[in-house]
Amino acid sequence: MVIKVRLFATFREGRFKKKEIEFSEAGSLSGLLGQLEIPEESVGVLLVNGKDAGGDYKLAANDVVSIFPLIGGG
């Protein structure tokens, strides 16, 4: 299945801004992070279709995954 992945801030360095990725059926967000070589502890916010999701979330076709490092501002 295909999922859409968007990376932000420092996670873009050496990777990409957005990409459609072929991913195994019933794969989890943790699996996706592994595939992207992003350590889970460096992730600040994980969104699937704009909603907070954890590493064990099972991805479905056409999900939009947004991955942010730990960031702050305001």
Add this chain to the structure above:
Amino acid sequence: MAGYCGKLLRVNLSTGQIKREDLDFEIAKKFVGGRGLGSYFLKEEVAASVGALEESNKLIFAAGPLTGTQAPTAGRYMVVTKSPLSGTIASSNSGGFWGAELKRAGFDLIIIEGKSERPCYISINNDAVEIKSAEKYWGKLVSETTDGLLSEFGDSKAKVAVIGPAGEKMSLLGNIMNDKYRAAGRSGVGAVMGSKNLKAIVVRGTGKPAVAKAEEAKKVLKVAREKIKNCPVTSEGLPSYGTAVLVNIVNECGIYPTNNFQKSYFETAEKVSGEALAEEYLVKNTACYGCSIACGRRSKIDGVEAEGPEYETLWAYSADCGVDDLAAVIRANNLCNEYGLDTISAGATIACAMELYEKGLIKPEEIDGPALKFGSSEAIVEWTRKMGACEGFGAKLARGSYRLAEEYGVAELSMSVKKLEMPAYDPRGVQGHGLEYATSNRGGCHVRGYMISPEILGLPEKLDRFSLEGKAVWVKVFQDLTAVIDSLGLCLFTSFALCADDYKDLFNAIVGEDWTTEELFEAGERIWNLERSFNLEAGVKPEEDKLPKRLLTEPIPDGPSKGHVHQLGQLLPQYYKERGWSEKGIPTKTKLSELGIG
């Protein structure tokens, strides 16, 4: 007395009298310093019912006990006065180097009274203080005035805080700019300075605040610096992308107010994001006094290097006005800094005007500038200039969105709380943050208790942003802790890396106290209740603890937070209870006496 200088400078512009007074150490500690101590003096010395632009209002510049010390980010100071925009207490915070220089000159606070007959400025060179003519700077922009004053002062190490033409003309959105690019931005503090015919304060100092427990201070300073260095927020995100790093995350959560809060997702936010700013316009990052974070952005456009825009500014001029042209946003930001306008309120007021124009309330024939249409780059730049100069229809905008919308009979279309424009987060998708907007003592403000941290960023822990559970407690704790950080003279961004115990340790080592963390929070609560009491005396009733009707009744129409409204009606009673106030939101006698202010 360590940390504090122990001196207060009182300047009466009506009589020309300049006095140096000893600071009462017990009172200083009780209200910490900065925001807290400034609020104490305002409440003691100014009748809350005073007209903010009247001669009897006072303008207080207040540094904290840690300002100018070796504590990380210790460059902050606060401007405290009664706000002409909101009618509440105003305390407007700024960084840069000016606050630290005031401490180096030997003063914790300056209390400015009265009104000068002619434009003037105050010159402080250590203990030598003079009131001088500012006739030749009146009408001049911020950078030209700053350069001129530095040259006249004859020491390029001096620091300058000035108002631009907006403050001179008493625009209710007028700010005070120091070190050219840092702003005591909100609540119209620049208009109060303008009402006193005070163009600037130049300060130069060569001393430094004492440290009470040198060995202990060395240890706690090391701990604090290490934490800031090892926290990814303060060591990677903020240095690389500045505060604008938030654009994408807030938009992706669907709480990025668009077209004057008519929507909450901006399709083309990426074009006006922190990442885009870093790629296209960033020259380098800049730091305030004693700061290793360096979130400031030096950007270049049209051959001119300046600073910014910050996240809130980017939002106000892009999504809120429907504009995805980063160059235009940078130009508008630079105009705000030169004319001395609060970027949040200025952008949000143009956004409100755009909604009124598109709804046919503001007629094309009424305005003497570009059509106020969402998405117009030309409109955001030219109307900012006209607001700064208080020229034509721009003079109407320079009073802020509430007075504008009220004039057209639709006050509810001003996206403000207590007449202060709300910043860049839609409360409908962040329930705790909405409660913070509704209850902030200066109106629609995000930096009195930044609930975005737990509700969106997961710091210090992740909260469900749509849930109401526990939010009243979180808001109170954040508000009280923030009051202390502001009063110490440190930057709020340290709170991404430091916790309450760290602030307590810094205070104890530098000032020489032995406070517990509970006492630290109690000082924050005392400051909060003092500000609330000033507001009540000023006639700002608890009924004003509200959000615009749109946010309570119109669900977010699209995007990831679709379908939500803000549930203030449920949260507010919980908040009042948590604060130990009456059901109507009035601090009880018991609470005030418990805090030593009753």
